[in-house]
Amino acid sequence: MTTTASSRRGWLSVLSVALGSFVLVLSEFLPIGLLPSIARELHVDIGTAGLMVVFTGLTGAVAAPVVTVATSRLDRRTVLLALTVLLVVADALAAVAPTFGVLLVARMLLGVGIGGFWAIGAGIAGRLVEPPAVIRATSFITAGVSVATVVSLPLGAFVSSLASWRLAFVIGGALGLVALVLQIAMLPSIPSSQRVRFSTLAGLLRVQRARVGLIAAAFLFIAQFAAYTYVAPYLEELVRVGPDTVTLALLVFGIAGIAGNFVAGFTLSRNVIGTIGVAKVVLAAAVVLLPFAAHSVVGVFALLVVWGFVWGALPLGTQTWMSTASPAGAESGLALFVTTIQLAIAAGSVLGGAAVTSFGLSADFWFSGAVAVVGAVVLLTLGLRRSSAIPQTGTPTAPTPVPMPAD
Template sequence: MTSSAARRGWLSVVSVALGSFVLVLSEFLPIGLLPAIARDLDVGIGTAGLMVVATGLVGAVAAPVVTVLTSRLDRRVVLVSLTILLVVADGLAAIAPNFTVLLIARMLLGVGIGGFWAIGAGIAGRLVRPEATIRATSLITAGVSVATVVSLPLGALVSSLATWRLAFVIGGVLGLVALVLQLAMLPRIPALQRVRFGTLGSLLRVPRARVGLIAAAFLFTAQFAAYTYVAPYLQDLVGVGPDTITLALLVFGIAGIVGNFTAGFTLGRTVLGTIDVAKVVLAVSVVLLPLLANSVVGVFILLVVWGLVWGALPLGMQTWMSTASPAGSETGLALFVTTIQLAIAAGSVLGGVAVSSFGLAADFWLAGAVAVIGAVVLVSMGLRRSNAVPTPAAAAAVPETTPTGSVAVVCP
């Protein structure tokens, strides 16, 4: 690859990363706007919350469906089409005359999120040199961390200064910028293989893929059982005000960005080690949070540690899954996206039950226990299934199926 082609490849990665940022920003922006939306559209706050749940559930279904239905199309065409869908969804939400139209717009966004992540998250290896795949992928997944940091403060600012509709206008405009960059920078990316629903089902019989999906389910359930209730924890147990809560969430998000890029290097040494150490540290951090609630400094330190390891974990699990499927990375990532979307919903519900029944402290202890179980599953099952984890170059290589049906990764 020439230096000119390499630069264009990285610009292509940036265009996809911006797309991932806008998608997650659009998904999270309304969370801080629910009271204003409920009031303006004359619905209950619980009903308004359906727009968040619906986006995630549609995304869970869309990931495998979009992967199968578009498996013969140029990936550039698919990614650009999904970005257009994002712009349409945000535009429709901005002018929605009632809650039904707004809910439809959010469901369209769910299709964009599910499809984009199943395809875009694994596209980096087609745009840069093999040895740069993990770093390029970390740039794309960093869009999640950055959007998480920006979405809540931006939503609060929009709510205080203008109508909630402005949030969707901002999402749509940023989506247009991502669309222009993708049209200008993305090369043709021909489809590599035809994917069928049967192919997705057969992936569950691949031990490495099955281990990854189980571990991801535990991880995202644990994360969102705890993270959903960070603000109430800071307010009720730590006893800090809104400004400190905003600062704490900002610190957590920035730590996540740092952790994401740090993982781009540690995953090159060991995928299994990076994931499992990060899971254990996450578990310890969330368990200690209630115990150190009387120390604001201690809480902030734990939030930094938690943010660092959380920033590494989605990229780590994605790297694991992208090398787990004999049919290619998109097949593995489709089921991965479905799994994490369902786990996010399950974690939020599980956390809510724990808080309602036993209190905030119990929720964090429960989340820690779930994370530990996920780490044990990954180590015990992962080590039995593979004694070695592919290197970054191997992870980016084209998988070949051996006569026994296992995967032999061809290193360049």
């Protein structure tokens, strides 16, 4: 096979994995726009229905290290295909679930797929393309997060208004089948390159670069989801705009995130810690200013664009940091990273809700900004203290003498 043909095949493989990441995140967030419909049909209250999101995240947090260890001797192509099959099964089961209990089982299966896929698939670009293109290829895979975030809420709301909520899961399962077919056709054999044990993951916590990355990622995702969970109520109650404007605002946020993700693909190859540090500070400033700008719809949209843009860069940035933090290889770092961010997402939503309940919507955004600043300080002070240079190729699988995304 010629170099050009091999390169083309590598990029097609990357795109097949990117589609898988898109469908996984789409399926994870679809229920947010469907909760009222699901609660009515399955005879549970909204709070109970919200467990669908919590169960998926917590299962993903446990699954990431377990799947990484359990499958570390298997061909990575086989593992990715199996996880995509699990995604299709989970969506199919959700679509026909007769009771809320069965629906929760389906969501837990999805959580296993999400945890395993992100621990393995997010760092697979280094095995598919040449070293200079790794960060850019990884940005395509992580772009699935931004695109799915843009699509999931409007799609869920649209389906709920026209048909049964079950149709949304049918759509997710159908897209999962498309991703599976592309992966079967495009993914080459990717032999396991390392044996991962739980002791390997525990040992990673003794590596300063990895500890810094996990702590910084935890602060980041807590800050993001403390604020993002309450964007819609903020727009409705403080900015006082209607549902159509709320949908447009979320769409603008998501599109800005997609742009930020791809721009980060270039900036991270030059300076990882600088990209992450600046993006965190700008994110903090944007969310803190939102309550002050509530009187101006134009000002709010401008801040949402800024927030969305820097957020789009952060998952890729922290993922790049963590994939280079482990002397044992990218998958070890990413397994702990996925566990950390899933727990942080849940924590951010809970803490944000506590802030809103106790002090109001404005306080939630100020709290989020403060957490983001703390995360930036941790990264810049501890990260720079013993930072080792990231290779200019940006290869996530390249080892570093002193082992680092949602950024």
